[in-house]
Amino acid sequence: AQSVTQPDIHITVSEGASLELRCNYSYGATPYLFWYVQSPGQGLQLLLKYFSGDTLVQGIKGFEAEFKRSQSSFNLRKPSVHWSDAAEYFCAVGVYGNKLVFGAGTILRVKS
Amino acid sequence: GAVVSQHPSRVICKSGTSVKIECRSLDFQATTMFWYRQFPKQSLMLMATSNEGSKATYEQGVEKDKFLINHASLTLSTLTVTSAHPEDSSFYICSAQLAGGSYEQYFGPGTRLTVT
Numbered sequence: 001a002q003s004v005t006q007p008d009i010h011i012t013v014s015e016g017a018s019l020e021l022r023c024n025y026s027y028g029a030t031p032y033l034f035w036y037v038q039s040p041g042q043g044l045q046l047l048l049k050y051f052s053g054d055t056l057v058q059g060i061k062g063f064e065a066e067f068k069r070s071q072s073s074f075n076l077r078k079p080s081v082h083w084s085d086a087a088e089y090f091c092a093v094g095v096y097g098n099k100l101v102f103g104a105g106t107i108l109r110v111k112s
Numbered sequence: 113g114a115v116v117s118q119h120p121s122r123v124i125c126k127s128g129t130s131v132k133i134e135c136r137s138l139d140f141q142a143t144t145m146f147w148y149r150q151f152p153k154q155s156l157m158l159m160a161t162s163n164e165g166s167k168a169t170y171e172q173g174v175e176k177d178k179f180l181i182n183h184a185s186l187t188l189s190t191l192t193v194t195s196a197h198p199e200d201s202s203f204y205i206c207s208a209q210l211a212g213g214s215y216e217q218y219f220g221p222g223t224r225l226t227v228t
Contacts, residue, residue, distance in 0.1 A: 032215045043116070043205055043219035044156075051215075090155065094215030097169075098144060102155045 002027045002095045006103035013081050014111050021076040021106050023091030032094035033074040035065055038105075039087045047089075050074060061085070086110045113139050116208050118220035125196055125227055133191045133223045135206030141186040142208035146217060147179070150203040162189045186211065196227040 005024045013019050025031055032051050036044040048059025055067040065076045074091060088107050092100040115138040125131045135145055143164050148156040160170045160181050168181035178200075180192040189208075193200055203224050207217035 034216070036219070041203075041222070041224070043118075043221040044207075045219070046216065049216060097161065098209060098215055099146070099158060099161065100215065100217060104155045 002093060002101050004091050004093050004101055004103035006089075006091055006106050008106045009104070010107045010109065012109040012111060015083050016080050019076075019078045019081045019085070019108070021089050021091075021108070023074045023076065023103060024072050025074065025091070025093045026072065027093050027095060031067075031074075033065075033067060034092040034094070034100065035059065035063070035074070035076045036090045036092060036102075037061075037087045038090065044090065047076070081108075081110055083110045083112060114210070114218040115139055116206065116218045116220040118204075118206055118223050120223060121221060122224045123226070125225070127197055127227055128195055130192055130194045131196060131225060133193075133204055133206075133225075135189045135191070135208070135220050137187045137208040137218070140208075140218075141211045142189075143186060143211045144209045145183060145189040146207045146209075147181060147189075147191050148205045148207070150205060150222075152203075156205060159191075193225065196225070198227045201225055201227045 003026045034049045035047040038044045047063050050067045088105045090105045091103040117136045119134045145162045147159045159174045160168045162168045162181045162183040164183045170176045183189040205222040207219045
């Protein structure tokens with residue numbers, strides 16, 4: 001069955017430090033992959049998506065993600081974190097029926 | 113572009129009453145809308161898929177008679193929680209897909225339901 005694993009429940013980084021959030025997926029077909037961000041009490045905002053082509057995708061707010069088929073991974077990165085990046089991040093895979101299956105989320109804390 | 117609104121943002125209702133939540137795509141047509149439920153500190157759980165002009169498809173374990181979904185137009189879907197109980201208290205989020213299909217979903221800001 002399709003699933004998404006985000007191994008890190010919480011991550012704390014210092015402002016200005018680099019960030020990598022991990023995401024592994026399990027899906028039999030070619031995956032459509034997404035990263036969303038959610039601020040407390042808010043809906044989800046799309047950061048970036050991968051459908052095909054270049055495996056390194058650029059998103060909004062300076063984020064990027066790299067699709068690695070051999071590792072079934074789609075890790076999210078940012079070279080320099082800002083305090084406003086503190087939020088919860090969700091990785092998702094598109095599955096049959098145009099649905100999305102979400103990971104459990106990773107809460108990012110940024111310390112000054 | 114691709115803005116989705118939800119109304120109300122917060123609602124408190126008494127046990128046994130029904131409450132309706134609206135989800136609107138403001139600047140695009142959405143043939144498909146999705147309803148999710150999110151418990152505190154947890155991920156989103158898909159409740160149902162709503163297609164304009166047809167019956168909603170519910171995920172396993174979701175009571176269709178309790179969570180009534182109507183998708184009467186290409187810009188509006190509603191979720192009605194009937195005979196609400198305290199355990200229905202949750203954060204409900206809708207999303208919409210552009211007509212013409214792709215997996216990309218645009219999310220509303222969510223509705224916090226509290227049943228007393």
